[in-house]
Amino acid sequence: AQSVSQHNHHVILSEAASLELGCNYSYGGTVNLFWYVQYPGQHLQLLLKYFSGDPLVKGIKGFEAEFIKSKFSFNLRKPSVQWSDTAEYFCAVTTSGTYKYIFGTGTRLKVLA
């Protein structure tokens, strides 16, 4: 069965530090990849998505993610985090087989001012 792994469950960073959150999936076929963010008290929002083409995807608020097919990975990055980036981040994948979203367990990011 398809699965998504997010290895970092909790991350604490100081403002201006660089961020990289890991996401790995298990599926050998065609995938679409998503990063969603949930700010405190708010609903899940799309941060960025990859369908095809350039494997480096840029999203909102300065976030980007790189799809590395050989590593089955879609890591999220931001060069300099802000206090307002404190949130929970979810990686999700849909596959050509099922079209269903499979979510990872999420990573809670806390940015210290």
Add this chain to the structure above:
Amino acid sequence: EAGVAQSPRYKIIEKRQSVAFWCNPISGHATLYWYQQILGQGPKLLIQFQNNGVVDDSQLPKDRFSAERLKGVDSTLKIQPAKLEDSAVYLCASSLSFAFQETQYFGPGTRLLVL
């Protein structure tokens, strides 16, 4: 445009009681999803509708959970009777269509606590 609406936002019930959640998707979105998010886990799909037909309910505990989308617009998810392990956030999402590349838009969720 208005987002996905859900109500109630919070619900506390005792085990063996019943509860219902309501969702109104974004206007024009044909596909509607219900997810269960248990604390510390990612959302898990319970059921997916395309208009008023069920596309996937393979992970819905059908002995106690039911859902309907009678007119292809808003939807209701019911639990009867509730168990302690049903305590979770129930998320509704919608997308324009049922397609491989569709982005899903999520509502604020209903937080359920079963005592």
